[in-house]
Amino acid sequence: MQDLPSSIADISDPELLVQWLEKYNEAYRAGEPMISDAHYDLLVERLREIAPDHGFLSAVEPETFADKREVRHPAPMLSTEKAYDKQSLERFVERVYKEAAQIGVMDVLFQVTPKLDGLAARDDGEILATRGNGYAGYDITKAFEKGVIPQGGRGLGLGEIVAVQSYFQENLADRFEHPRNMVVGIISSDVLNISAKQALEDRQVHFVPYATLNKWEGSGRELLENSEKITRDLIQATDYPMDGMVASVMNQDVRDHMGATSHHYRWQIAIKAKGETGVTRVNAITWQVGRTGNVTPVLEVEPLKLSGATIRRVTAHNAGRIREKGAGVGASIEVIRSGEVIPKLENVLTPSDDTQIPENCPVCETPLEWNNDFLKCPNLNCKARVEQRIRHWFRILGNADWFGIKTVERLVAGGFDSLEKIYAMTEEDFLALEFGPVQSRNLVEAISLSKSRPVEDWRFLAAFGISDLGEGDSRKILSFFPLEELLDKTRDDIVALHGFGEITSISIEEGLKALGPTIRHMLDLGFNLQPTPLKSEVNVSSPIAGKGVVFTGTMETGARKDMEENARSLGANVQKAVTGKTDYLVCGAKVGAKKTQKAQDLGVTVLTEQEYLQMLEGGASGDEPEQLSLFQQA
Ligand SMILES: NC(=O)c1ccc[n+]([C@@H]2O[C@H](COP(=O)([O-])OP(=O)(O)OC[C@H]3O[C@@H](n4cnc5c(N)ncnc54)[C@H](O)[C@@H]3O)[C@@H](O)[C@H]2O)c1
Ligand SMILES: [Zn+2]
Structure with a gap:
C-alpha cells in the first residue's frame, strides 16, 4: 500500500486514505494503535472534506474478536456524531429545537456525560456483548469472571470497559501507552500479562454503565452557555480515561422523532477537542529525570506554530521511542497538540542517525537501567x-x-x-x-x-x-x-x-x-x-466483620463473585487465597482435600457453603460450627 502524503492537507485520494483508515482502525480495535486518536480524527475529517459521501463515513467502524460468539443487539449500538467546535454544537442544539417543535415539544432536556475512552459494551444482565459492527457484537461475558467489576451491578445496559485512570497513571503508565490497550488485551486474550492481572486483582478494571456516570442536565441554552464549565466539572469528577463529552437529548418523543443514521443517533453528539499537527525538525534532546527515576526525552525543536501557540519543546514519551523511530537530532518529525500544553511527538518522517541514548544519568552519572521502553536512574539519592x-x-x-x-x-x-x-x-x-x-x-x-x-x-x-x-x-x-x-x-x-x-x-x-x-x-x-474514617467503624456488626474470608469451589447459592461482594458489604476482608490472616475458608462443590488440609494446618476454620449461610443467619460470631466429616477425612 502506498504511503500517505506526510501533510494531511496534501491527502487527495479518498480510496488510499480509506485503506489507511481501515488499517489504523483494525490495529486500534486490536489494542495496538499505530497513530494517536487525535491524528486519526484529523484523517477522518480530511476524508469528510475530500469525499463527504464516502461509505466509510456512514458505517460504524467495526471491531472483531475472532474466537468469540456473535450476539445480535436489540437496538443498534452506533457511533457518535462529533462537534470539534462551538459552532457545530450550536448547530446541533438548533437542529434539536427545530425538530422538537415539529412535534410540539418546546422544553427539551439535554444531558452531558463524560465520553469514556475504553471498549464499549452492552450488559443485559446475562450477556455482556461488545459493539462489533453496531448490529451484532461479541459475547465477552467472561470478562466478569476475569475480574472486571460491574459498576452499579449487572443489567444496566450500555457502557464502557475502562481502567481507573489514577490507578493506571500510578501503576501502569510505563507499561501501556493507553489504558484502552490494556482493556482490549484483557478482553481478547485468555493469557494475561502480569500488569493486567494485577489491575484486575486490584479491582481497577470496571464495566461502567453510562447510566451510572456523573452527569449534567439542563436546557440547550444552558448547555451552550456553560459547555466549558460543564466539561471541566465532569472531568474533575471522573476517574476514568475520557476523550470528550457526550451530549444527548433526554425526551423520548424527540429521540424517536429525530431517529438515527446508519452511523449515529441524531439526538446525540460527542463534544471533542480537535488536534492540530505540524512538521518540524529536532535540534536537541534534553533528558529529564523524574521522581521515580524515569528518564524521559524532551525534544527541542525548530519553533513551530500550533493552535495559536509557538512550540519549542515536544515530549517524546520514552527513550525506547527515540531509539526505535530514530527521533534524534536532525530528524524531521510530526507533532500533534490537542488540548494539552506540551505537544507530543506523533511520527518521525525522516529519521536521524544521531540517536544517542545516554548510558549514565544526566544528573548524577549513575549507569541507567532499561525497564521496558523506559530508562531509569536507579539512584534514590539522585x-x-x-x-x-x-x-x-x-x-x-x-x-x-x-x-x-x-x-x-x-x-x-x-x-x-x-x-x-x-x-x-x-x-x-x-x-x-x-x-x-x-x-x-x-x-x-x-x-x-x-x-x-x-x-x-x-x-x-x-x-x-x-x-x-x-x-x-x-x-x-x-x-x-x-x-x-x-x-x-x-x-x-x-x-x-x-x-x-x-x-x-x-x-x-x-x-x-x-x-x-x-x-x-x-x-x-x-x-x-x-483521619480517614475506618471501615470497621462504619460497618455493621456481622459474624464476619473484620474477618478474613476465602471462597473456593463452585457455589450453589449464587455466583462466587456475588457471594464475595455480599461478604464485603458485611465487613469481611475477602481474600483470594488462604494465608495466615484467613479466618474462614468457605467451600462450594469440587474442592480438593489438599486445599482444605492446608487451610486447617494454618488454623483456618473450614466451612461448607451451608454452614457459612447458617452462621450469617445465626449472626453469632463467636461460636464456630463443627466441621463436617468431609473435611476431616482429608
Ligand atoms: N488511534 C487510532 O488509530 C484510531 C483508530 C480508530 C478509531 N479511533 C478512535 O475511535 C473513535 C471512533 O470510534 P467510535 O465510533 O468507536 O467512537 P466514537 O468516538 O464516535 O464514540 C462512540 C462511542 O462512544 C461510546 N461512549 C463513551 N462514553 C459514552 C457516553 N457517556 N454516552 C454515550 N456513549 C458513550 C459509545 O459506546 C459509542 O459507541 C475516534 O474518536 C477515534 O479517535 C482511533
Ligand atoms: Zn540520577
Missing part, C-alpha cells in the same frame, strides 16, 4: 529525584504550596535535601541561601501553615510518593488501618485487604520500610491531620 520528591510533597499535601521547582532546586543545592532538613529551616537559613527577606519569611510561614492547616491523612501519606501508594490507594489503605498502625504492617497484612494485590503489597511494604523514619519524623512535627 539530585533530580530528590528535588522531584520534595516538590511532590508540597504539591500533594497542597495546603501551603509555595515551593515551586526553582525554589526546591535552590534548597537542595544549598544542602537542604530532605523533608527533615527543610522542616527545620529558619528565616536565617533561607536568607543565607540568598532568598529575599520577604520570600524567606513567606517560606517559613508556608512550612508552619502546612502543619497547622487541616489536611487529610491520606494526602499526607500520598505526599511521600511511595510507589503504589498514590492518593487513591492511600485513602483506601487508611480506611483499613490508622496511619500509626499502618507503618508496622507487612505485605501479608496488606494483601489481605480488599483491593490490594500481591505485587502492590510488596512494594507498599518496602516503601513503608524505607520511608518509615521520615514518616515518623514528620508525624512528630505535629501535622493537623484529618
Whole structure:
C-alpha cells in the first residue's frame, strides 16, 4: 500500500486514505494503535472534506474478536456524531429545537456525560456483548469472571470497559501507552500479562454503565452557555480515561422523532477537542529525570506554530521511542497538540542517525537501567529525584504550596535535601541561601501553615510518593488501618485487604520500610491531620466483620463473585487465597482435600457453603460450627 502524503492537507485520494483508515482502525480495535486518536480524527475529517459521501463515513467502524460468539443487539449500538467546535454544537442544539417543535415539544432536556475512552459494551444482565459492527457484537461475558467489576451491578445496559485512570497513571503508565490497550488485551486474550492481572486483582478494571456516570442536565441554552464549565466539572469528577463529552437529548418523543443514521443517533453528539499537527525538525534532546527515576526525552525543536501557540519543546514519551523511530537530532518529525500544553511527538518522517541514548544519568552519572521502553536512574539519592520528591510533597499535601521547582532546586543545592532538613529551616537559613527577606519569611510561614492547616491523612501519606501508594490507594489503605498502625504492617497484612494485590503489597511494604523514619519524623512535627474514617467503624456488626474470608469451589447459592461482594458489604476482608490472616475458608462443590488440609494446618476454620449461610443467619460470631466429616477425612 502506498504511503500517505506526510501533510494531511496534501491527502487527495479518498480510496488510499480509506485503506489507511481501515488499517489504523483494525490495529486500534486490536489494542495496538499505530497513530494517536487525535491524528486519526484529523484523517477522518480530511476524508469528510475530500469525499463527504464516502461509505466509510456512514458505517460504524467495526471491531472483531475472532474466537468469540456473535450476539445480535436489540437496538443498534452506533457511533457518535462529533462537534470539534462551538459552532457545530450550536448547530446541533438548533437542529434539536427545530425538530422538537415539529412535534410540539418546546422544553427539551439535554444531558452531558463524560465520553469514556475504553471498549464499549452492552450488559443485559446475562450477556455482556461488545459493539462489533453496531448490529451484532461479541459475547465477552467472561470478562466478569476475569475480574472486571460491574459498576452499579449487572443489567444496566450500555457502557464502557475502562481502567481507573489514577490507578493506571500510578501503576501502569510505563507499561501501556493507553489504558484502552490494556482493556482490549484483557478482553481478547485468555493469557494475561502480569500488569493486567494485577489491575484486575486490584479491582481497577470496571464495566461502567453510562447510566451510572456523573452527569449534567439542563436546557440547550444552558448547555451552550456553560459547555466549558460543564466539561471541566465532569472531568474533575471522573476517574476514568475520557476523550470528550457526550451530549444527548433526554425526551423520548424527540429521540424517536429525530431517529438515527446508519452511523449515529441524531439526538446525540460527542463534544471533542480537535488536534492540530505540524512538521518540524529536532535540534536537541534534553533528558529529564523524574521522581521515580524515569528518564524521559524532551525534544527541542525548530519553533513551530500550533493552535495559536509557538512550540519549542515536544515530549517524546520514552527513550525506547527515540531509539526505535530514530527521533534524534536532525530528524524531521510530526507533532500533534490537542488540548494539552506540551505537544507530543506523533511520527518521525525522516529519521536521524544521531540517536544517542545516554548510558549514565544526566544528573548524577549513575549507569541507567532499561525497564521496558523506559530508562531509569536507579539512584534514590539522585539530585533530580530528590528535588522531584520534595516538590511532590508540597504539591500533594497542597495546603501551603509555595515551593515551586526553582525554589526546591535552590534548597537542595544549598544542602537542604530532605523533608527533615527543610522542616527545620529558619528565616536565617533561607536568607543565607540568598532568598529575599520577604520570600524567606513567606517560606517559613508556608512550612508552619502546612502543619497547622487541616489536611487529610491520606494526602499526607500520598505526599511521600511511595510507589503504589498514590492518593487513591492511600485513602483506601487508611480506611483499613490508622496511619500509626499502618507503618508496622507487612505485605501479608496488606494483601489481605480488599483491593490490594500481591505485587502492590510488596512494594507498599518496602516503601513503608524505607520511608518509615521520615514518616515518623514528620508525624512528630505535629501535622493537623484529618483521619480517614475506618471501615470497621462504619460497618455493621456481622459474624464476619473484620474477618478474613476465602471462597473456593463452585457455589450453589449464587455466583462466587456475588457471594464475595455480599461478604464485603458485611465487613469481611475477602481474600483470594488462604494465608495466615484467613479466618474462614468457605467451600462450594469440587474442592480438593489438599486445599482444605492446608487451610486447617494454618488454623483456618473450614466451612461448607451451608454452614457459612447458617452462621450469617445465626449472626453469632463467636461460636464456630463443627466441621463436617468431609473435611476431616482429608
Ligand atoms: N488511534 C487510532 O488509530 C484510531 C483508530 C480508530 C478509531 N479511533 C478512535 O475511535 C473513535 C471512533 O470510534 P467510535 O465510533 O468507536 O467512537 P466514537 O468516538 O464516535 O464514540 C462512540 C462511542 O462512544 C461510546 N461512549 C463513551 N462514553 C459514552 C457516553 N457517556 N454516552 C454515550 N456513549 C458513550 C459509545 O459506546 C459509542 O459507541 C475516534 O474518536 C477515534 O479517535 C482511533
Ligand atoms: Zn540520577
